[in-house]
Amino acid sequence: MIRYEVDNAWEFRGEALSVSGLSGLGKVSSDGAEWSPAIVPGEAHLDLMAAGRMEEPLFSTNAPSCRWPEERSWWYRTEITADAALLREDLQELVFEGLDYYAQVFLNGSLLGETENAFIPHVFDVTHKLREGVNNLVVRITVGTERAKNQTVDINKDDPIRGHRDKFRGLVELRKPQCSHGYDWVDALPNIGIWRPVYLRGFSKLRIDDVRTETTLHGDSCRLLVTADIMNLH
Numbered sequence: 001m002i003r004y005e006v007d008n009a010w011e012f013r014g015e016a017l018s019v020s021g022l023s024g025l026g027k028v029s030s031d032g033a034e035w036s037p038a039i040v041p042g043e044a045h046l047d048l049m050a051a052g053r054m055e056e057p058l059f060s061t062n063a064p065s066c067r068w069p070e071e072r073s074w075w076y077r078t079e080i081t082a083d084a085a086l087l088r089e090d091l092q093e094l095v096f097e098g099l100d101y102y103a104q105v106f107l108n109g110s111l112l113g114e115t116e117n118a119f120i121p122h123v124f125d126v127t128h129k130l131r132e133g134v135n136n137l138v139v140r141i142t143v144g145t146e147r148a149k150n151q152t153v154d155i156n157k158d159d160p161i162r163g164h165r166d167k168f169r170g171l172v173e174l175r176k177p178q179c180s181h182g183y184d185w186v187d188a189l190p191n192i193g194i195w196r197p198v199y200l201r202g203f204s205k206l207r208i209d210d211v212r213t214e215t216t217l218h219g220d221s222c223r224l225l226v227t228a229d230i231m232n233l234h
Helices: 023-029 046-051
Strands: 002-005 008-016 036-040 072-082 091-096 100-108 110-118 123-126 132-140 198-203 206-218 222-232
Touching: 002 008, 023 072, 023 091, 023 110, 023 132, 036 046, 046 072, 072 091, 100 123, 110 123
Parallel strands: none
Antiparallel strands: 002 198, 008 036, 008 072, 072 132, 091 123, 091 198, 100 110, 100 132, 206 222
């Protein structure tokens, strides 16, 4: 296996929630609006603070006034370089270790897929989709509460739009850290961002996944059973 970290310069910008999909990608790619530097792995509130567009949410009583990113979509972009060694591999994958929460991933102008789970890695097969040299990677990401289908908020609580800090929309639906929506000791400030590493990886001949070991003692000796999933790439 070979692996290349996608940790070069990232940029981000905000748009309305309605800016989405391929039409949204066309807008952010061509309208000439300004992009700001971003840190990946990271989070939208941190990038907004670094850009001077948000005060520190955890200072004093700033948190309630820092909820507006939840009402926007956030677009992140970078360039990734695929060399000949990676393209010779039988299988090439783009891996996001953590996306919080709802993400659309675009490579070279095409939609690779969508994700709705902040707790697991997301892997995209990019075999025959990468080109040698520079590739354009764009990720649209939102807080996710707009994806909740069945749970409404109690308009008699603190916030008629988002609900009480411990009754946010999507509490039982979204695979997202619930603690970021507030608790009895902290205001709500749900995360939005590419919060774990991003990388390309390539495999040839076979791929070994999910290695598990089981040890059994027999007096002064032991038996080690190793189980794994093996994908034959031929």
